[in-house]
Amino acid sequence: MKPFDIHVHFEAFKPKQVDGLIADAKKVLSGAINPGTYPKANRVVLKLARKYKDFIWPALAVHPIYLPKMTDEQIEQELDFISKQNIVAIGEAGLDYFWLKKVIKKNVDEEKKRQIKFFKKQIKLADKMNIPIIIHSRWSIARVIKILKEMRPKKAVLHGFSGNLEQAKDMIDLGYMLSNGPRVREFFKDLPLNKILLETDAPYMKVNDRNAAPKDILLAVKKLAELKNISEEKVIKQTNKNVKKYFEI
Numbered sequence: 001m002k003p004f005d006i007h008v009h010f011e012a013f014k015p016k017q018v019d020g021l022i023a024d025a026k027k028v029l030s031g032a033i034n035p036g037t038y039p040k041a042n043r044v045v046l047k048l049a050r051k052y053k054d055f056i057w058p059a060l061a062v063h064p065i066y067l068p069k070m071t072d073e074q075i076e077q078e079l080d081f082i083s084k085q086n087i088v089a090i091g092e093a094g095l096d097y098f099w100l101k102k103v104i105k106k107n108v109d110e111e112k113k114r115q116i117k118f119f120k121k122q123i124k125l126a127d128k129m130n131i132p133i134i135i136h137s138r139w140s141i142a143r144v145i146k147i148l149k150e151m152r153p154k155k156a157v158l159h160g161f162s163g164n165l166e167q168a169k170d171m172i173d174l175g176y177m178l179s180n181g182p183r184v185r186e187f188f189k190d191l192p193l194n195k196i197l198l199e200t201d202a203p204y205m206k207v208n209d210r211n212a213a214p215k216d217i218l219l220a221v222k223k224l225a226e227l228k229n230i231s232e233e234k235v236i237k238q239t240n241k242n243v244k245k246y247f248e249i
């Protein structure tokens with residue numbers, strides 16, 4: 001049995017490389033969710049999902065780091081486009097305060113408000129479409145959790161979960177899923193296996209000083225099996241079941 005990667009950015013690889021990369025990915029993965037980040041990337045995600053049907057599953061959203069480059073009107077237009085697509089999740093959307101403080105460095109308070117505004121809009125859109133929202137959070141986990149507790153979307157996945165054990169348990173109590181990988185964090189050993197999803201976040205995540213590749217999902221499987229002291233087979237079986245159930249694919 002092959003594992004499933006709930007977060008790979010195939011659209012971020014060079015067009016020349018992507019077919020070879022997907023062929024390699026198929027050797028180790030049973031499937032993958034490819035989240036989108038901004039209008040152009042979202043179109044590429046849809047194209048790849050059509051070409052690799054039943055292997056790549058599309059999620060679309062406007063990622064917080066692209067907000068400063070877009071007008072409110074452009075974002076609204078994109079959300080309207082997304083609302084008409086056949087997708088398995090809204091993703092990835094969320095808050096990225098690191099980006100505002102370390103990269104953008106201007107209008108930080110104003111841009112924070114925009115991030116929150118469009119995060120909330122995308123939560124509502126996910127609920128309206130009856131699909132999960134895949135959440136990106138950097139330097140903002142407390143605020144993300146606060147918003148989720150207020151809005152209570154039906155389904156949410158905290159990708160690259162950066163909170164602590166207590167926050168993780170809070171999210172699980174609300175019915176949400178936590179995703180990690182390729183290096184799964186130690187406290188995941190104390191979380192129920194049926195609430196965990198695995199991901200590589202390739203190519204953005206670093207593994208041993210190189211960019212992650214889809215095959216690195218095997219590192220995530222190995223690590224979680226070690227942490228929980230169970231077989232890799234069991235990890236794959238249950239996390240695949242979680243994907244099927246939560247994303248209805």
Ligand SMILES: [Zn+2]
Nearest residue numbers: 007035092201
């Ligand atoms: Zn991502």
